[in-house]
Amino acid sequence: MEIIPVDDHITAIDHDLLNRPGVGVSYVVRGDDIALVETGTPLTAPATLAGLEQLGIAREAVGHILCTHIHVDHAGGAGLLAAALPRATVYIHSMTAPHLVDPSRLIASSRRAIGEKAWPLHGDMQPVPEERIRPAEHLRLDLGRDVVLEAILTPGHSPDHLSYRDRRSGGLFIGDAAGLDMPRYKLFFPCTPPPTYDLEAQRNTIAMLQEQDISRLYVTHYGPHDDVAEKLRMARERLEELVQIVYAALDAGDEDIPAINARWLPEARQDYPGALIAESWGEMSVAGLMRYEKKRRERAAA
Numbered sequence: 056m057e058i059i060p061v062d063d064h065i066t067a068i069d070h071d072l073l074n075r076p077g078v079g080v081s082y083v084v085r086g087d088d089i090a091l092v093e094t095g096t097p098l099t100a101p102a103t104l105a106g107l108e109q110l111g112i113a114r115e116a117v118g119h120i121l122c123t124h125i126h127v128d129h130a131g132g133a134g135l136l137a138a139a140l141p142r143a144t145v146y147i148h149s150m151t152a153p154h155l156v157d158p159s160r161l162i163a164s165s166r167r168a169i170g171e172k173a174w175p176l177h178g179d180m181q182p183v184p185e186e187r188i189r190p191a192e193h194l195r196l197d198l199g200r201d202v203v204l205e206a207i208l209t210p211g212h213s214p215d216h217l218s219y220r221d222r223r224s225g226g227l228f229i230g231d232a233a234g235l236d237m238p239r240y241k242l243f244f245p246c247t248p249p250p251t252y253d254l255e256a257q258r259n260t261i262a263m264l265q266e267q268d269i270s271r272l273y274v275t276h277y278g279p280h281d282d283v284a285e286k287l288r289m290a291r292e293r294l295e296e297l298v299q300i301v302y303a304a305l306d307a308g309d310e311d312i313p314a315i316n317a318r319w320l321p322e323a324r325q326d327y328p329g330a331l332i333a334e335s336w337g338e339m340s341v342a343g344l345m346r347y348e349k350k351r352r353e354r355a356a357a
Contacts, residue, residue, distance in 0.1 A: 056102040058109055061279050062224050064202055068106030070099035072128060072276075073176045077239030078332065079128060079276055082228060083110065084221065087199025090119035091143070092219060092228045093275050094132035097178035103132065104139055117143050119196060121204065123230030124216040125151035126248070127165045127177050129275060134158070134181030145183050148215035149190035155183040168248050168342070173335035191217055204228075209264070211257025212246060218264075225270035226279070232260055233290035235276035235336070240329030242322060245294040246336055252343040254298065261291050301344045305352075316341045 057076060059067040064085045072079030072095055081103050082092040089112060095103060107114065117140045122130040125147065133145050133155055147155060154161040158180035166174050194206040194217075203222040209232035210216050219228040234245035247254070265287050272280045280286050300319050309315065313334075317323055319341065322333040 056105050056109075058106055059278065061273065062226070064200070064223060065221070065226075065273070066110060067273075067278060068103050068110075069277075070095045070102035070106065072096065072099055073173065073331065075332075077237055077277055080278060081106075082273055083107070083112070084198065084202060084204065085200075086197075086202030088118040089116050090121055090196065090198060090204060091117055091136070091140075092121045092123075092204075092273075093129050093230070094120060094122060094136050096128050096131040096176075097135055097180055098176065100132040100135035100139070103136065114140050115142055119143060119198075120145045121191065121194075121196075121219055121228075122147040123218060123228065123232075123275065124148065124213045125154050125161060126213065126231070127161070127169075127180060129230060130155065131165075131177065131180045134183045137183045137187055138181070143187075145188045146191035146194055146196075147188065148192050148217055151213075151215040152188050152190065155180075155188055156185045158182060164250065168250070168339050170335055170338065173331060194219075209260045211253050211255075211260045212248070214251050214253065214256070216260075220269075221273075225268065226273050227264075227267075227269045227271070228273045228275075229264075230275050232257075233264065233272070233274075233287055234293065236274050236280060236286065237277045237329065237332070239277070240322070240332060242320075242329050242332060243289060243293060244320060244333075244337065245290060245297060245340065247294075247297065247340040247343040247347070248336075249339070249343040249346045252347050254294075254344065254347055257294065258291075261287055261294070265291075297340065297344060301341060302348060305345065305348060310345065312338050312341050312345070315345075
């Protein structure tokens with residue numbers, strides 16, 4: 056676990072997602088009240104709580120837990136954190152809030168998408184009491200001291216994906232809306248997972264964000280980035296690279312997902328430090344975009 060200063064009112068807790076530093080963070084946002092943005096997985100919850108303790112934040116002081124979307128590395132720790140932070144309300148898009156109340160179907164779906172090799176590094180979600188969940192799609196959360204968090208719809212990666220604008224800094228907690236950027240592992244690629252990935256929605260989201268006045272990107276995977284225009288340009292470019300590779304494979308009748316991923320992400324080779332991420336999340340992305348395009352082609356042929 057590592058504490059990373061971000062701004063005068065924002066701190067990141069690297070909670071060792073996938074048992075590795077530099078992969079995932081939860082952000083602590085402080086006004087008069089305190090919000091936690093992103094939960095990590097069930098297995099990262101103890102490190103997040105240890106981070107709060109190291110920051111001198113009492114568990115009773117945290118009033119809000121904001122999730123960008125339902126995937127297990129962003130909302131999977133919500134149940135454990137809600138149990139440990141007795142005053143905290145959990146915010147997520149209303150369309151997927153039921154999966155926090157009863158995560159059984161989500162766990163099964165996530166396990167299939169992530170794969171058996173990486174699944175033991177995520178853990179099983181614990182339920183969140185329904186009365187502690189609030190819809191986040193129209194959220195405007197005033198934490199005091201001019202710290203206001205506002206939700207922005209950013210679908211594509213998932214239909215329920217939200218980002219949260221921090222009005223004080225002008226930054227955006229962007230989740231997976233523009234992919235991942237892990238400098239420690241030299242990995243930058245879009246994440247396009249099954250079963251609900253939507254390419255056109257993600258293209259529209261990235262284009263919309265390019266028109267916004269955003270001073271910084273607070274990326275869940277991983278950390279703050281100031282070169283906003285360049286990051287969003289690269290996100291669009293890398294997405295289109297994946298589209299070309301997957302579409303060419305489908306045209307050739309090739310559905311060998313590991314082989315396609317190896318062509319797209321050579322970092323998946325076993326001697327590379329970020330190999331597990333490139334292999335697991337890369338193959339998940341190839342599978343998600345392939346599923347999206349096959350269904351699109353089926354509709355067009357009908």
